[in-house]
Amino acid sequence: METNALYAAIDAHLETNISELAAMVAVPSVAAQPDAPMQAGAELVAALLEKRGLTARILPTVPGAPPVVFAENRDAGVDAPTVLFYNHYDVQPAEPLEAWDGDPWTLKRDGDLLIGRGVSDDKGHISCRLLALDAIKETNNGVLPFNVKMLVEGEEEVASVHLPDWIAAHSALLNADVTIWEFGGVDTNGRPEIICGLRGIAYFELHAKTIAYDAHSGVGGSVLPNAAWRLVWALSTLKTRGERILLPGHYDAVLPPTDADIELLASLPAEQEAFMRREFAPLNGFLGDAQGVEYQRRAVFEPTCTINGIESGYTGAGAKTVLPATAFAKVDFRLVPDQDPEIVHQSLRQHLDANGFPDIEIRYLGGQKPGRVDPNHAYVKLAADTARDVYGKEPCIVPMVGGSGPIYPFVAGLRQPMVTCGVGYPGARVHAPGENLRVSDLVMGARHTARFLLALCDSYGKE
Amino acid sequence: METNALYAAIDAHLETNISELAAMVAVPSVAAQPDAPMQAGAELVAALLEKRGLTARILPTVPGAPPVVFAENRDAGVDAPTVLFYNHYDVQPAEPLEAWDGDPWTLKRDGDLLIGRGVSDDKGHISCRLLALDAIKETNNGVLPFNVKMLVEGEEEVASVHLPDWIAAHSALLNADVTIWEFGGVDTNGRPEIICGLRGIAYFELHAKTIAYDAHSGVGGSVLPNAAWRLVWALSTLKTRGERILLPGHYDAVLPPTDADIELLASLPAEQEAFMRREFAPLNGFLGDAQGVEYQRRAVFEPTCTINGIESGYTGAGAKTVLPATAFAKVDFRLVPDQDPEIVHQSLRQHLDANGFPDIEIRYLGGQKPGRVDPNHAYVKLAADTARDVYGKEPCIVPMVGGSGPIYPFVAGLRQPMVTCGVGYPGARVHAPGENLRVSDLVMGARHTARFLLALCDSYGKE
Numbered sequence: 001m002e003t004n005a006l007y008a009a010i011d012a013h014l015e016t017n018i019s020e021l022a023a024m025v026a027v028p029s030v031a032a033q034p035d036a037p038m039q040a041g042a043e044l045v046a047a048l049l050e051k052r053g054l055t056a057r058i059l060p061t062v063p064g065a066p067p068v069v070f071a072e073n074r075d076a077g078v079d080a081p082t083v084l085f086y087n088h089y090d091v092q093p094a095e096p097l098e099a100w101d102g103d104p105w106t107l108k109r110d111g112d113l114l115i116g117r118g119v120s121d122d123k124g125h126i127s128c129r130l131l132a133l134d135a136i137k138e139t140n141n142g143v144l145p146f147n148v149k150m151l152v153e154g155e156e157e158v159a160s161v162h163l164p165d166w167i168a169a170h171s172a173l174l175n176a177d178v179t180i181w182e183f184g185g186v187d188t189n190g191r192p193e194i195i196c197g198l199r200g201i202a203y204f205e206l207h208a209k210t211i212a213y214d215a216h217s218g219v220g221g222s223v224l225p226n227a228a229w230r231l232v233w234a235l236s237t238l239k240t241r242g243e244r245i246l247l248p249g250h251y252d253a254v255l256p257p258t259d260a261d262i263e264l265l266a267s268l269p270a271e272q273e274a275f276m277r278r279e280f281a282p283l284n285g286f287l288g289d290a291q292g293v294e295y296q297r298r299a300v301f302e303p304t305c306t307i308n309g310i311e312s313g314y315t316g317a318g319a320k321t322v323l324p325a326t327a328f329a330k331v332d333f334r335l336v337p338d339q340d341p342e343i344v345h346q347s348l349r350q351h352l353d354a355n356g357f358p359d360i361e362i363r364y365l366g367g368q369k370p371g372r373v374d375p376n377h378a379y380v381k382l383a384a385d386t387a388r389d390v391y392g393k394e395p396c397i398v399p400m401v402g403g404s405g406p407i408y409p410f411v412a413g414l415r416q417p418m419v420t421c422g423v424g425y426p427g428a429r430v431h432a433p434g435e436n437l438r439v440s441d442l443v444m445g446a447r448h449t450a451r452f453l454l455a456l457c458d459s460y461g462k463e
Numbered sequence: 464m465e466t467n468a469l470y471a472a473i474d475a476h477l478e479t480n481i482s483e484l485a486a487m488v489a490v491p492s493v494a495a496q497p498d499a500p501m502q503a504g505a506e507l508v509a510a511l512l513e514k515r516g517l518t519a520r521i522l523p524t525v526p527g528a529p530p531v532v533f534a535e536n537r538d539a540g541v542d543a544p545t546v547l548f549y550n551h552y553d554v555q556p557a558e559p560l561e562a563w564d565g566d567p568w569t570l571k572r573d574g575d576l577l578i579g580r581g582v583s584d585d586k587g588h589i590s591c592r593l594l595a596l597d598a599i600k601e602t603n604n605g606v607l608p609f610n611v612k613m614l615v616e617g618e619e620e621v622a623s624v625h626l627p628d629w630i631a632a633h634s635a636l637l638n639a640d641v642t643i644w645e646f647g648g649v650d651t652n653g654r655p656e657i658i659c660g661l662r663g664i665a666y667f668e669l670h671a672k673t674i675a676y677d678a679h680s681g682v683g684g685s686v687l688p689n690a691a692w693r694l695v696w697a698l699s700t701l702k703t704r705g706e707r708i709l710l711p712g713h714y715d716a717v718l719p720p721t722d723a724d725i726e727l728l729a730s731l732p733a734e735q736e737a738f739m740r741r742e743f744a745p746l747n748g749f750l751g752d753a754q755g756v757e758y759q760r761r762a763v764f765e766p767t768c769t770i771n772g773i774e775s776g777y778t779g780a781g782a783k784t785v786l787p788a789t790a791f792a793k794v795d796f797r798l799v800p801d802q803d804p805e806i807v808h809q810s811l812r813q814h815l816d817a818n819g820f821p822d823i824e825i826r827y828l829g830g831q832k833p834g835r836v837d838p839n840h841a842y843v844k845l846a847a848d849t850a851r852d853v854y855g856k857e858p859c860i861v862p863m864v865g866g867s868g869p870i871y872p873f874v875a876g877l878r879q880p881m882v883t884c885g886v887g888y889p890g891a892r893v894h895a896p897g898e899n900l901r902v903s904d905l906v907m908g909a910r911h912t913a914r915f916l917l918a919l920c921d922s923y924g925k926e
Contacts, residue, residue: 032781093783099676158782199681203782211743213562216894218662218866221767221797223739223749223758228770228792229702230746236699239692241819276686280674283693283822286686295686304684307691308785309776314793318495319621319666319828320556321795321867322771322894329691330777332784334684356704359746365782403681404784431679431785 002139003451009135010446017131018114018439020048022107024089024123025116031066031090031158038066038154041089045069045126045152052133054148061162066090066154068166070173073148081460082147083453084176086410086418087126088156091118092431099433114437121430122182124423124437126152129180131442132449145457149176153406156182159203159366160406167409178379178456179410180449184422185441187396188271192387192448194380195420197372197400198407199300200335202344203308205363206231208327214313220323228312231327234357238331239305243287245333247347248354250303253338257301261399264375265296268396275426300400304334330365334404341367371407373417375399382459383419386451391444421448465602466914472598473909480594481577481902483511485570487552487586488579494529494553494621501529501617504552508532508589508615515596517611524625529553529617531629533636536611544923545610546916547639549873549881550589551619554581555894562896577900584893585645587886587900589615592643594905595912608920612639616869619645622666622829623869630872641842641919642873643912647885648904650731650859651738655850655911657843658883660835660863661870662763663798665807666771668826669694671790677776683786690790691775697820698792702768706750708796710810711817713766716801720764724862727838728759731859738889763863767797793828797867804830834870836880838862845922846882849914854907884911 029041039058046056049071056071069089074082094104094117102108104117114124129150137144151174153163167174186192210225220226239245257265273295277286290298312327314320333344345364352360373380375397387395410418423445429435492504502521509519512534519534532552537545557567557580565571567580577587592613599607614637616626630637649655673688683689702708720728736758740749753761775790777783796807808827815823836843838860850858873879886908892898 032779032783034780093777093779095777095779157784201681201784203784210746213743214895215743216866217767217769217771217795218664218797218864219739219762220743220865221769221795222762222765222865223745223753224743225746225750226770228773232695232698232770232773233704235695241696276682280676280678280683280687282686283673283688287688290686299682299685302685304680306680306684306784306786307689307695307776308680308783309778309787310691310695310790311774311778313770313772314556314558315772315774315791316495316556316558317497319793319795320495320771320894321620321664321666321769322555323769324772327773328778330782332680332684332782334681401681402683402685403679431783432677 005139006135006450007447009138010131010443010450013131013134014443017127017134020130021114021119021123021127024126025107025118026105028094028105029090029154030093031155032093038090042067042069042154045089046071048130049150052130054150061166065162068154069152071150073144075143076145076147079461080146081456082149082176083456084174084179084416085129085148085150086179087129087150087152087182088122088154089126089152090154090157091121092157096433101434112438112440114439115434117435119435119437120424120428121435122156124442125182128423128442128445128449131446132453135446136450136453146453149174156405159201159368161366163406164409164413167413171414174414176416179416179418181418181420182405183424184420185424185445186391187269188275188426189269190391191269191393192391192395193398193420194383194387194395195398195401196375196380198370198403198405199400200339200341200368200370200408201404202333202335202341202367203365204331204348205365206234206329206331207361207363208234208359209325211325214325215323217321217323224323226323227327228324230357230359231312231329234352234360235307235329237351237355245303245305247344247351249347253340254303255337257297257399260375262293262297264397264399266293268296268398272426300402301336303336303339306332308332334402335370337370337372340369368404368406369408371411372400373411377417379417379419382455383421383452386455387421387448390448390451419452421445421452468602469598469913470910472601473594473906473913476594476597477906480590480597483593484577484582484586484590487589488570488581489568491557491568492553492617493556494618495556501553505530505532505617508552509534511593512613515593517613524629528625531617532615534613536607538606539608539610542924543609544919545612545639546919547637547642547879548592548611548613549642550592550613550615550645551585551617552589552615553617553620554584555620559896564897575901575903577902578897580898582898582900583887583891584898585619587905588645591886591905591908591912594909595916598909599913599916609916612637619868622664622831624829626869627872627876630876634877637877639879642879642881644881644883645868646887647883648887648908649854651734651889652732653854654732654856655854655858656861656883657846657850657858658861658864659838659843661833661866661868662863663802663804663831663833663871664867665796665798665804665830666828667794667811668828669697669792669794670824670826671697671822672788674788677788678786680784680786687786689786691787693820693822694773694775694790694792697815697823698770700814700818708766708768710807710814712810716803717766718800720760720862723838725756725760727860727862729756731759731861735889763865764799766799766802769795771795797865798833800833800835803832831867831869832871834874835863836874840880842880842882845918846884846915849918850884850911853911853914882915884908884915
């Protein structure tokens with residue numbers, strides 16, 4: 001049987017792909033850090049794609065920024081479907097390093113677990129795609145029955161700052177029937193998830209500077225303005241303790257979820273909520289005591305404002321009596337349709353000015369618009385049908401997730417539907433110490449990816 | 464003439480004392496840092512005191528804490544006055560290191576300037592006392608005409624946490640006619656200052672922990688409590704933007720300055736205010752737009768609440784989308800008579816609980832009560848009279864300063880008057896990068912110290 005042969009081929013190529021994944025993890029391609037080896041990360045991915053018979057190019061976005069890897073194979077011709085894979089070779093910083101059990105840049109194998117920075121987000125997904133292509137070629141006389149385009153960017157973890165412009169400038173190159181998104185996988189029950197939307201984001205640094213240099217807190221405490229206090233007071237005006245964001249007009253463009261969205265949320269398993277509660281043990285429970293459908297709604301359809309980091313003054317051991325001259329915080333706003341990060345940037349400035357903080361400098365590190373695909377789209381259904389068959393469980397159609405990504409230039413800019421399949425699971429600790437991937441998920445993700453691609457070929461032109 | 468001989472002797476011993484100061488600066492005796500070489504700092508000071516013929520002992524306070532150096536010479540007998548010098552061999556941390564022009568632990572000489580951590584606060588003051596003793600001995604047949612007790616502690620920069628108990632347990636050992644305080648010097652006009660009071664302090668760390676480990680800000684931003692937000696909101700309740708501290712009853716014990724205090728403040732030169740404005744270039748001027756006597760009053764007779772440092776989450780380069788599990792801040796409260804740090808500790812807990820922050824953990828790093836000597840005391844007058852003669856300028860009698868120190872156990876515990884003389888000046892950058900001492904101030908401070916001691920002998924028993 002064809003499926004058995006396909007799965008056998010995945011098994012046969014598994015160890016080679018894990019070795020290649022180890023090589024990718026070994027490149028600390030942290031887009032947030034200026035001296036990270038981004039070029040090396042791009043070159044390794046390009047080489048792995050060339051090895052599969054794709055023609056790979058490393059293309060610049062803007063000078064000095066991590067390049068884009070673009071690879072393609074149009075051998076299947078105009079009568080076959082064309083699929084665009086979107087992935088990224090950059091990763092989050094590994095800090096705090098001491099919280100890892102070992103070196104985050106050395107892939108560690110522990111039973112079914114592969115551990116290392118980027119092993120799930122997103123190098124494991126690149127491996128998943130490569131493994132699927134390997135297996136399809138092996139069971140199809142060495143050729144792919146569809147055209148492949150593969151876009152692997154290097155700035156996903158820094159809000160894909162240059163990708164929307166690059167996509168707009170290369171839309172003809174990227175034309176395809178469907179985009180396979182960079183993530184996917186299973187929930188706490190092992191049910192496959194098909195993700196239909198991503199929130200947007202606007203990421204800022206806020207900087208306060210009040211005096212020429214740090215002062216003694218005794219002499220200065222009574223008379224000199226304190227940058228840490230300025231920043232704390234400014235931040236405290238951004239959001240109520242009830243989580244209501246206070247920027248002017250911040251909720252004006254928010255589209256509430258439809259009845260169909262709420263129905264999909266209601267059909268999602270309750271175990272995700274229980275997992276989050278158990279894993280993170282949140283103080284006094286979830287924000288707003290949210291539960292059930294309200295938890296699901298709040299988790300994805302509400303805008304957020306998160307302090308990602310803050311620093312000022314002396315933070316070493318013991319008591320240093322200093323009055324800080326400077327302070328800064330990193331803050332992200334998650335956006336829901338149809339909020340716009342550029343408008344958030346403007347209203348943040350207006351808000352700080354209106355609240356007496358014209359001195360707080362805003363540095364806009366990047367933003368992304370939210371975006372969605374219709375949960376009823378035929379390719380979403382195809383992804384769900386193949387997932388049901390591969391995993392043997394009813395897939396979850398997720399109308400929106402809490403995270404962000406450069407979905408807008410694909411679904412709105414290229415006007416292409418997107419579907420998800422992949423190797424993630426809720427214990428993967430993405431962005432955190434101990435990031436991991438289950439080998440069994442890598443196998444299942446490759447099966448689903450391959451089965452979706454083959455089903456796409458079967459259905460192509462019959463719609 | 465005797466004074467000429469004294470001053471010539473100071474000049475003769477100057478270079479040796481600067482070399483000894485360089486040796487003291489080379490010991491990074493940062494009391495705030497657990498692995499600092501505090502014992503080495505104590506031993507070096509003890510050796511320098513022994514070299515002057517004092518009997519020095521290194522005495523413990525509590526196990527593991529930096530020891531106290533106590534040295535004495537009672538050769539002058541019961542008919543001569545006894546003077547207690549209070550100094551400290553510990554220093555502030557040197558961070559941020561990159562803000563120094565060179566190694567902060569290598570004494571750098573640049574014309575009249577000596578630069579290095581602790582060169583003014585307080586190792587330069589130890590040198591000033593040693594230089595004065597050297598000169599008096601040389602011009603008095605090798606003997607001191609007064610009894611000396613010298614207490615050099617190692618925890619002044621961490622709020623002298625163990626000193627009050629140690630003083631209480633050694634009050635007989637410390638009995639003296641007057642305490643010469645660890646600092647002093649000139650103002651922006653070169654006028655000598657005689658300081659009569661110090662504010663108290665209560666130093667805390669506030670810690671927030673909301674979830675088990677850092678979460679992704681996308682997944683977590685809507686539903687998980689954020690430690691940085693908790694801390695920012697908690698801090699924002701401590702003080703209004705108008706600098707009013709909101710702890711319950713915080714101003715109840717505050718004694719306003721007397722009319723005599725205000726008169727002394729009014730007689731202080733306006734140039735100090737101008738210096739602070741020029742040096743620190745405060746954003747929008749001083750807090751509360753204070754000027755003149757109101758500036759002087761506010762600078763020393765108002766309680767303060769200063770954020771010394773704050774840290775949470777990711778503070779490296781670029782955009783990391785993390786939701787922090789933990790956050791902490793360092794906060795000091797400066798206290799005026801008759802506020803009490805233990806009561807501030809209690810009311811801080813009450814305040815956080817009452818404002819919905821029972822989860823914010825308070826770590827009390829230490830406190831000191833405020834204290835004063837009567838500005839009309841005979842020895843204050845003697846210090847002023849000798850200063851007038853040495854500096855050739857009218858001294859400033861300063862009723863209170865903004866900084867803190869362990870004054871309370873001396874003036875209230877030992878019931879001894881205190882006077883100040885020293886080597887400081889407003890550009891010394893104490894506690895900041897670039898801490899410096901003018902060689903000319905070292906000479907003048909030693910002259911004043913010696914002249915006060917000799918005048919004390921002359922007046923002794925004649926009162």
